[in-house]
Amino acid sequence: MAAKQVNPTRMELTRLKKKRITAIRGHKLLKDKRDELMRQYLDIVRENMEVRVKVEAGIKSANRNFVIAKAGMSEAALNTALMAPKQEIALEPGGKNVMSVDIPTFEYKMRTADENDIYSYGFAFTSSDLDGAVKSLADVLPAMIRLAEVEKACQLMAAEIEKTRRRVNALEHVIIPETEESIKYITMKLDENERSTQIRLMKVKDMMLEEAHHYSEK
Amino acid sequence: MYKIAVVGDYDSIYGFAAVGLDICPVKDREEMRGRLKQLAEDGYGIIYITEKAAEELGSGLDEYRERRLPAVIQIPGVSGNTGAGVEGVKKTVEQAVGSDILFGGIGE
Numbered sequence: 011m012a013a014k015q016v017n018p019t020r021m022e023l024t025r026l027k028k029k030r031i032t033a034i035r036g037h038k039l040l041k042d043k044r045d046e047l048m049r050q051y052l053d054i055v056r057e058n059m060e061v062r063v064k065v066e067a068g069i070k071s072a073n074r075n076f077v078i079a080k081a082g083m084s085e086a087a088l089n090t091a092l093m094a095p096k097q098e099i100a101l102e103p104g105g106k107n108v109m110s111v112d113i114p115t116f117e118y119k120m121r122t123a124d125e126n127d128i129y130s131y132g133f134a135f136t137s138s139d140l141d142g143a144v145k146s147l148a149d150v151l152p153a154m155i156r157l158a159e160v161e162k163a164c165q166l167m168a169a170e171i172e173k174t175r176r177r178v179n180a181l182e183h184v185i186i187p188e189t190e191e192s193i194k195y196i197t198m199k200l201d202e203n204e205r206s207t208q209i210r211l212m213k214v215k216d217m218m219l220e221e222a223h224h225y226s227e228k
Numbered sequence: 229m230y231k232i233a234v235v236g237d238y239d240s241i242y243g244f245a246a247v248g249l250d251i252c253p254v255k256d257r258e259e260m261r262g263r264l265k266q267l268a269e270d271g272y273g274i275i276y277i278t279e280k281a282a283e284e285l286g287s288g289l290d291e292y293r294e295r296r297l298p299a300v301i302q303i304p305g306v307s308g309n310t311g312a313g314v315e316g317v318k319k320t321v322e323q324a325v326g327s328d329i330l331f332g333g334i335g336e
Binding site (some may be wrong): 048051055056058059062063065066069070072073076077088089092093095097098099100101102105111116118120121128129130143144147148151153155157158159161162164165166167168169171172181206228 | 229230231232240242243244245246247248249273274276293294296297300301303304305306308309313314316317320321323324325330333
């Protein structure tokens with residue numbers, strides 16, 4: 011029995027057949043989309059993990075350097091040294107399209123090309139540990155930006171994969187079987203009607219012949 | 229043109245100012261939530277947040293996960309690495325694949 015009530019008419023049957031064709035096509039396309047997304051996702055998530063481990067190690071050692079630097083000088087001097095940064099970083103907005111997922115890309119540009127502009131202080135009143143600390147942080151920065159890029163890509167793609175997977179499953183396990191069930195129901199019903207009409211005609215014909223020739227009396 | 233911000237306790241993030249990131253020292257949870265929202269609307273492309281701050285925020289970060297921008301990225305703070313960042317990556321794998329088939333052994 012069909013899950014929902016359908017009208018057993020030819021028009022409904024044609025409509026349902028069209029719906030089934032569309033659903034099967036959509037199912038195939040979405041399945042392909044899911045597979046391709048998954049393939050790209052697995053590549054990128056491995057990179058994500060690698061970069062993350064690298065960045066975390068980098069930041070950890072940079073933090074250690076900063077703690078040492080802080081120990082070697084007064085808090086006020088440290089704050090003053092870092093108060094007015096010379097360097098500034100800006101991101102170029104960009105994006106790429108992976109299987110209709112809009113993924114942002116980050117190209118960064120420093121305000122000045124000079125590498126030494128990360129030192130925003132005169133060297134006279136700061137400890138040399140601070141220079142090393144700042145340098146170690148600057149070294150890990152490109153990896154940090156790459157991390158932001160891949161991690162965002164991973165999050166967006168994971169959400170999209172989840173959505174696509176739900177759609178594939180809904181089509182495969184709900185929409186398509188339901189439509190097929192309805193088609194079967196209508197076909198059966200129409201065939202049944204056909205047969206009952208046939209039988210009725212045969213009966214009527216018998217009755218008319220009986221009327222004309224009186225077979226049963228002979 | 230997007231900018232980059234770092235959110236967290238002052239001791240963990242002051243160094244980032246030198247390399248050209250904007251720092252936002254925050255203390256309590258409410259302030260953090262407000263600042264994060266403000267930064268997201270202000271055209272910041274990447275917001276780095278210390279794992280400790282992220283932990284305090286809790287589910288407040290989830291709304292940024294599925295948005296295109298900003299990318300909210302957890303980094304370890306000065307008090308050490310809590311593993312929340314790695315956990316976040318595993319969470320995406322779980323979301324995409326259904327279970328964590330890649331990094332089962334990492335970070336435990």
